[in-house]
Amino acid sequence: MCLSVPAKISKILPDDMAIVSIDGVSLEISIALIDELDVGDSVLVHVGYALSKIDPTEAKRTLQLLQELGSAGQEP
Amino acid sequence: MCLSVPAKISKILPDDMAIVSIDGVSLEISIALIDELDVGDSVLVHVGYALSKIDPTEAKRTLQLLQELGSAGQEP
């Protein structure tokens, strides 16, 4: 449910709008649901709206954990 | 101007309407512009209305006159 795609803010527009870009695709979205946002931030985009910022530190932490879990499960 | 076609009344309908027929074609027309009309009468039809009755006696007379004029002009 709730198909969302991570995308990077490439431009802030007036009226709570912004442009996000993902791999050669740019999309005009609403950022009315997000408090503060800068160019370069990543957000989750759902039906043309940014739902939340993605926290790069937390993302890195999760990925590290996954890598550990993955290599723990690795065959020797 | 005023393309009109002679046609024969084949059926009188309610509301000042009638069916005329011409050579395998039947057309529903208004007879609101004609005072009295019977099945078998011929009328001049213009844009879906009967404009006037055709007087068969006068038609015959004209045709006779034309034939006379025509044969008068005939080469001997």
Added chain:
Amino acid sequence: MSGKDYHGKLDVENGRVDLSHGSGGRAMAQLISGLFHQAFGNEWLARCNDQSAFEVAAGRMVMTTDGYVVSPLFFPGGNIGSLAVHGTINDVVMAGARPLYLSASFIIEEGFRFSDLGTIAQSMGVAARGAGVYIITGDTKVVERGKADGLFISTTGIGVLADGLDLSADKARIGDRVLVSGSLGDHGVAIMSTRQNAALQVEIVSDSASLHDLVAVMMAAGGRGIRVMRDPTRGGLAATLNEIAHQSGLGFRLQEAAIPVKPAVAATCELLGLDPIHVANEGKLVAIVAPDVADAVLAAMKAHPLGCDAADIGEAVADDHKFVQLATSFGGGRIVDWLSGEQLPRIC
């Protein structure tokens, strides 16, 4: 597609086409196999390729295409499907060729009834089989409601020419006779009478028919003396003869009294202010034939059910203006021009 295994049965009775039937998915395959293949059924379609292959002998072939957008889709004497097959076969046979194969491209408006589509496809199958022709490849597109007029069909036909045969409008010669295979304007009047509201009732059916067999008997009778054949469809006899005049650089002189027109067609035309020589035919042909074979060809036509009202209506003449002229039944003369734009009903 053969596969009962991978799609269910189409509800031909109650169903309607929606966008999913044109999207390359299972619904489309279901429509094609459940409706078109069933109606056209032949070995080429059964292979379900995006094209069909067939053997030909070396020689000369012809190819023709026409789009069919007739409204209404069903009319006295046929429907868009039979029309699309007859019309394209006719353009093949007008070259003197034997028709072999047809393709059919369907553009369908969302909401179209399967039952109507089925009837139309069946008519196509019947018309094709009647001419010994196979519909060997096709395509189906569905467009949104309001982006088409129910159904459009484009058919393309190919056929083979007998050795050395080259019928073309530029082959007409001075003194050639102009033959028509029957009464003019039946198709156009049948369509107009259904398009007009119910007020107008005309006892006429479209002449829509495949002329392959008529042409065969004509060729047998006239051989290379037949210079040009053409089916006077849109624009009627007037457009066809003007086209031939301009392609051959000749003029034509016609006898109005010789041109066959049914009384009901004449009457409808008088009522609407039209002229039968501008009205469309879908099962008639005009042939320009050498004078020495004209009588034999005409006799052969008259002996054929589709040519029983055939007539010799005039001749090709030298004319720098490339005019089609008509000696009126009344004794006068006039030029028969192309139509300017659409033929519109007149009030005056």
Added chain:
Amino acid sequence: MSGKDYHGKLDVENGRVDLSHGSGGRAMAQLISGLFHQAFGNEWLARCNDQSAFEVAAGRMVMTTDGYVVSPLFFPGGNIGSLAVHGTINDVVMAGARPLYLSASFIIEEGFRFSDLGTIAQSMGVAARGAGVYIITGDTKVVERGKADGLFISTTGIGVLADGLDLSADKARIGDRVLVSGSLGDHGVAIMSTRQNAALQVEIVSDSASLHDLVAVMMAAGGRGIRVMRDPTRGGLAATLNEIAHQSGLGFRLQEAAIPVKPAVAATCELLGLDPIHVANEGKLVAIVAPDVADAVLAAMKAHPLGCDAADIGEAVADDHKFVQLATSFGGGRIVDWLSGEQLPRIC
């Protein structure tokens, strides 16, 4: 029609199609000569017959047809005209045939701009000449406003097969390799991005192209080892392989990691909830080839500009279910099914 003498010049810059341009009169002749013949110009059309004749050698021919209803009519990488020529040429060459001639049937909505029609016709001429193919016959119909979507084109193509060649979906054999000629989904995504409102901008152009030359180099490299070729248009790779599976009675096993998809296409699909293997292509092919020639064919493809991203993506396997299965890049497996109905953007 040649006749400058009997109709004036078309105002291609400012004019628009109206019903008179489809009525068989002088206005129609003017449109055909002033616009189509000018764009397609060749000796066959110049004869202005309702069909065209041409010579063929004895042998096997193919015929295919497709209707084009693309919206918008102009899109990054082409327009409906170039698409109609490329697409039909591709269906001819997928049989391994050399394309010879095309027919084109135009169904035009009243009010359509001559300038747009001219651009489209020019694109068709360019595309046809680029493939050494001639548009030798055609037809023009005009329908009332609101009864079409600007312009529909149905093209039919014929071509000749080399002696004994018989590529058909039922020729696939267990162990055959599955090759694709390049990245998937470019056409569909280019169209979707123009159809969506301006909010979505995708740096992708349609892959619309004629594959005749690519196929020629493949045939040279693979010869009779090439069993099936097909262009994955509507329904994408998924539909094409499912079709072939059902026609051949085999299954396919693909490696997701091997399937080329451009990042922008992948990203657009993620955004809209679509899958690139269901998205249409218009300049790609899928080839099922014998394993012993697969490498040679792939190398030949990669050496060709239209095949530089070609890839070997899997193999044909025995499978009573005729399933197309995919080993995901992630290490799992799944079935790649036909699309059910239209591919619709999802929110979830």
Added chain:
Amino acid sequence: MKYADEFRDKTIALGLARAIGAEAGPRRAYRFMEFCGGHTHAISRYGLEELLPANVRMIHGPGCPVCVLPASRIDMAIRLVERPEVTLCVYGDLMRAPGSQGQSLMRAKALGADIRMVYSTLDAIRLAEQVPSREVVFFAIGFETTTPPTAVMVRIAEKKRLRGLSVFCNHVLTPSAMHSILENPKMRNIGGVAIDGFVGPAHVSTIIGTQPYEPLVEQFGKPIVIAGFEPLDVMQAILMLVRQVNEGRYEVENQYSRAVTRQGNRRAKDEVSQVFELREQFEWRGLGLVPNSGLKLKRAYAGFDAEARFAMHELRVADNPACECCAILRGAKRPVDCKLFGTVCTPETPIGSCMVSSEGACAAYWTYGRVRDDQVRRLS
């Protein structure tokens, strides 16, 4: 077709032609104007001019309602149908009539206007009943013959309370136009050649009778023969005109006694006078403003008057200066006298309204008359 085929007999026609030739003699030339486009059509359609002696020449008058409709009225209709709520019903021949910028209802339709061709005002009533939420406007044109059907439509709409139906009225009157032609002194004698008499339209007279022409005959001393539209009717009328001229008479004669009386159709005249009243003046293409020559809806029917209902502004548009329609409609020139004829102005690209209607003098010449004119040109 009864009452038509008999009047198309070739043998009688040839005899009649000889009779005309004999009575017209070689002594003088005769120039008759057929006022009505329907007669022009019959003359062309049956090739009558080939049958007439060289000294009897027909001049094509302004009697085609499409021809005489000024560009301004087309412009007004196009402006009206730009309103999204309006569906315009028109008779087919009007579709190609050119507005001031070469636009037409055909092109307006191609650009998206909701325009429907109708055969009858009855169709407009049916449509208004089918689409009650639309403003259905009937574009009324025509002479006295075509006016009663419009009047009946308005009265039916009133009775049925069809609030969505209205009329853009452009009906015009035949005798007023004839008067305008005759009262212009230049027109009576052009290039030294007078108009010697008129073939009058029988279908108009089925409604108005022959009486309205009597004052014209008195005032201008030109004979008028009310004639039917079959070719023999026209030839007989020409013979009757030749005889009047030869005998120095100028009377209203009725060739079409089979359907025309002196008084006309009382009931039809009543319908018209219930609904319509005279306009002070109305513009005719080719004739300019003609007093008392057009009709409008009476105040009692203002609710059905599209001009009032949609506050349509009257437009004034200058005719194309190169176009000779003005002189041609008055019988002062022939189509080949126009520099634009057949070059710039053709049926596909009509400049003046004479080229638009298939009965317009220029279109009829283009379609039917080019051979002879071409021969004339080459000889001159």
Added chain:
Amino acid sequence: MKYADEFRDKTIALGLARAIGAEAGPRRAYRFMEFCGGHTHAISRYGLEELLPANVRMIHGPGCPVCVLPASRIDMAIRLVERPEVTLCVYGDLMRAPGSQGQSLMRAKALGADIRMVYSTLDAIRLAEQVPSREVVFFAIGFETTTPPTAVMVRIAEKKRLRGLSVFCNHVLTPSAMHSILENPKMRNIGGVAIDGFVGPAHVSTIIGTQPYEPLVEQFGKPIVIAGFEPLDVMQAILMLVRQVNEGRYEVENQYSRAVTRQGNRRAKDEVSQVFELREQFEWRGLGLVPNSGLKLKRAYAGFDAEARFAMHELRVADNPACECCAILRGAKRPVDCKLFGTVCTPETPIGSCMVSSEGACAAYWTYGRVRDDQVRRLS
């Protein structure tokens, strides 16, 4: 794609699979419900089930807004869009959702209804601006994730005075549905197998946070892990659930810490509470009437509420009795347990909503799961 591709790594996945296998051990079976259709999709799309040990089984929950929308709401929408003035805007996945008689918006459109697929509520705003004379109704569906965009749309419509725009509100709440599943005693233990924990949807929690699940965990003693939708996210969540089960814990854990917090998105929650309020109950296909599980527009926004504006009658429609959606959505049965699956009911001819959405449990099984199920069938 950054923040996506990294979480699709095959090598990590294989390691993670072994870790799950090792920790799950052979001692017991684990049955976890992924509540959300997005997780179902990810599991199928990436073939996760092939990677999981046989004793870890995923149950597909009711978390697809199309699946849970009752036929009655589709019927209501179709009835609404039969009004000629209405243009209905819908998300694409809703087009094929079946009403009570097998009808759908797709078929209603084919029959002439004015239905537009939109990607975003922003498109509905643009459309309403473009066609001010139309009644543009947005068919709002979705869980907490999709609700704030509807709220923003309403507030923009209010600000821009877009009087033609309204909302047919069908937004529903995730925790209420989970509660309904858990509180049904039959559901907690079917065929002797308990649901041992839930994979909770991260995107819902970007808005509502993880906190709303805490009472559920307390009340029912089942662990919930809020997880992202990339395949590694799902696998990690499964591992986290296995660990909670093994350790006898039942907590709300947050796998998706990169975008989910305990409190969620304050601003989005504010927008929603401005515009919407709880319905007393709302019908879910498969769950029946669930208290406090749906939203409606507040009285202050009644002007934008299509149900009020068009006096839409609530309909009640019995589910198809043969359809097992009810049990499947509750995790009680699998698609192959339904007699209709794959015979009468296919993606082309869907009976229940589980077959309609490509993420519905039956459709996902049809598309992705047939091989294994078929093997299962043949073995049994």
